[in-house]
Amino acid sequence: MSGLTPFIRALGAVVWKDLRAEWRSRELISAMLVFALLVILIFNFALELESTVRANVTAGVLWVTFTFAGQLGLNRSMAVEKDRGCLDGLLLAPVDRAAIYLGKTLANWVFMLLVAIIVLPIYSVLYNTNLFIPGLLLTILLGSEGYVAVGTLLSSMAVQARTRDILLPILLFPVAIPVLVAAVKATGGYLQGLDINEIRPWINLLITYDVIFTAVAFMVFDSVVEE
Amino acid sequence: MNAKPKFLTVLDVIAGAMFVTAVSLVFFYAPLERVMGLVQKVFYFHVASAWVGMLAFAVAAFYGVLYLVKKDARYDRVELAAVEIGIVFALITIVTGSIWARPIWNAWWTWDPRLTTATIMELVYFAYLMLRSGIEEPERRARFGAVYAIIGFLSVPLTFFSIRLFRTIHPVVIGSNDPGAEGAFDMTARMTQTFMFSLLTFTVGFVTLLWHRVRLGALSEKVEQLKLKLQS
Numbered sequence: 001m002s003g004l005t006p007f008i009r010a011l012g013a014v015v016w017k018d019l020r021a022e023w024r025s026r027e028l029i030s031a032m033l034v035f036a037l038l039v040i041l042i043f044n045f046a047l048e049l050e051s052t053v054r055a056n057v058t059a060g061v062l063w064v065t066f067t068f069a070g071q072l073g074l075n076r077s078m079a080v081e082k083d084r085g086c087l088d089g090l091l092l093a094p095v096d097r098a099a100i101y102l103g104k105t106l107a108n109w110v111f112m113l114l115v116a117i118i119v120l121p122i123y124s125v126l127y128n129t130n131l132f133i134p135g136l137l138l139t140i141l142l143g144s145e146g147y148v149a150v151g152t153l154l155s156s157m158a159v160q161a162r163t164r165d166i167l168l169p170i171l172l173f174p175v176a177i178p179v180l181v182a183a184v185k186a187t188g189g190y191l192q193g194l195d196i197n198e199i200r201p202w203i204n205l206l207i208t209y210d211v212i213f214t215a216v217a218f219m220v221f222d223s224v225v226e227e
Numbered sequence: 228m229n230a231k232p233k234f235l236t237v238l239d240v241i242a243g244a245m246f247v248t249a250v251s252l253v254f255f256y257a258p259l260e261r262v263m264g265l266v267q268k269v270f271y272f273h274v275a276s277a278w279v280g281m282l283a284f285a286v287a288a289f290y291g292v293l294y295l296v297k298k299d300a301r302y303d304r305v306e307l308a309a310v311e312i313g314i315v316f317a318l319i320t321i322v323t324g325s326i327w328a329r330p331i332w333n334a335w336w337t338w339d340p341r342l343t344t345a346t347i348m349e350l351v352y353f354a355y356l357m358l359r360s361g362i363e364e365p366e367r368r369a370r371f372g373a374v375y376a377i378i379g380f381l382s383v384p385l386t387f388f389s390i391r392l393f394r395t396i397h398p399v400v401i402g403s404n405d406p407g408a409e410g411a412f413d414m415t416a417r418m419t420q421t422f423m424f425s426l427l428t429f430t431v432g433f434v435t436l437l438w439h440r441v442r443l444g445a446l447s448e449k450v451e452q453l454k455l456k457l458q459s
Contacts, residue, residue, distance in 0.1 A: 150378060162361045171357075174348075175381070177344070224370070224371065
């Protein structure tokens with residue numbers, strides 16, 4: 001148990017640093033939010049979201065919005081570290097690097113959930129759909145965790161490459177597909193009021209991939225940042 | 228290192244002979260499927276190349292892990308070679324599948340989960356190549372490649388199990404079938420023999436190709452080093 005406490009302290013420090021930097025500048029959250037709203041509004045034109053169509057596509061629209069906004073946030077959160085040499089500072093600190101990874105992941109997760117918390121009521125009002133179903137909120141919680149877990153790892157690779165801005169979505173989207181498919185299917189299931197037995201396989205798949213992605217990223221993060 | 232190993236030459240010959248045998252088995256030994264006719268014969272190579280694709284990606288992930296543990300450039304070469312071969316065979320799978328689907332499903336392509344996940348798997352490994360080409364430093368390129376080969380392989384099982392998870396029209400020939408699948412059939416003994424032989428053929432072919440590609444990688448690295456030596 002004695003090894004756990006410094007680990008958690010380091011993790012807490014990284015999360016706290018990210019949240020505080022974000023609270024002072026608010027540039028990440030505001031960019032993600034404006035972007036998310038734009039995506040939703042553009043979808044309105046692209047898909048002609050009439051009430052009959054809406055029920056079937058809401059799950060897809062929501063997750064595309066979260067995915068794109070999340071990708072924006074992931075890219076930015078690592079680019080900031082890299083540009084001003086903060087990453088080197090973090091790596092020089094005598095703490096377990098897995099703690100740095102988990103801290104960044106947690107902070108990114110918080111950002112994505114913040115966006116979701118603001119987007120959901122707006123979507124509900126604009127499109128007159130009730131999105132406040134406990135199961136749906138759980139799905140968003142789980143889905144964004146898996147996405148952010150693999151996204152944080154890949155963004156720390158992408159920022160070290162030559163083509164960094166275009167690389168992250170290309171690396172991230174195909175790999176995150178299992179999480180996204182499961183999340184969209186579960187969300188759609190809750191929106192259509194399907195029986196829990198039909199939704200459960202997707203939730204299980206979501207949890208499985210959350211665990212796999214988090215565990216694998218946790219183990220390999222060391223070799224991504226080592227110099 | 229420089230001379231071509233004798234066993235590799237033997238393997239070349241074996242793989243070539245097996246391939247010729249497999250083709251003749253498919254066309255002359257295996258019986259004609261009653262409903263689908265000739266186009267069903269694409270099945271033997273379609274499944275065999277899908278198998279090789281998955282095997283190649285598994286080998287890549289395995290060598291990715293080995294590289295991260297041992298940090299030996301040899302493992303990195305095997306990993307890259309496996310990914311490249313896997314991409315080719317996954318593409319063969321998609322193309323042969325399309326050839327079969329045109330008469331059976333009446334479309335080259337349908338947005339079926341099995342087809343879509345297989346294509347996404349292909350894109351994962353295109354992304355792998357793009358990641359590698361975006362990094363100059365060889366040691367870092369190898370490290371990132373290994374990590375991405377491991378992460379990318381995690382989504383492959385989804386492709387494999389998608390016909391069991393989703394409702395799909397892609398047939399399952401081995402094991403139980405979804406009632407919605409179209410173009411399913413039961414294999415006769417001769418079909419099974421042909422099928423098993425083409426699986427074996429493609430596996431031997433994969434090993435041969437992998438060996439050649441790894442050797443090529445090692446040689447090109449040697450050329451790089453010699454060039455550097457000449458310049459300095």
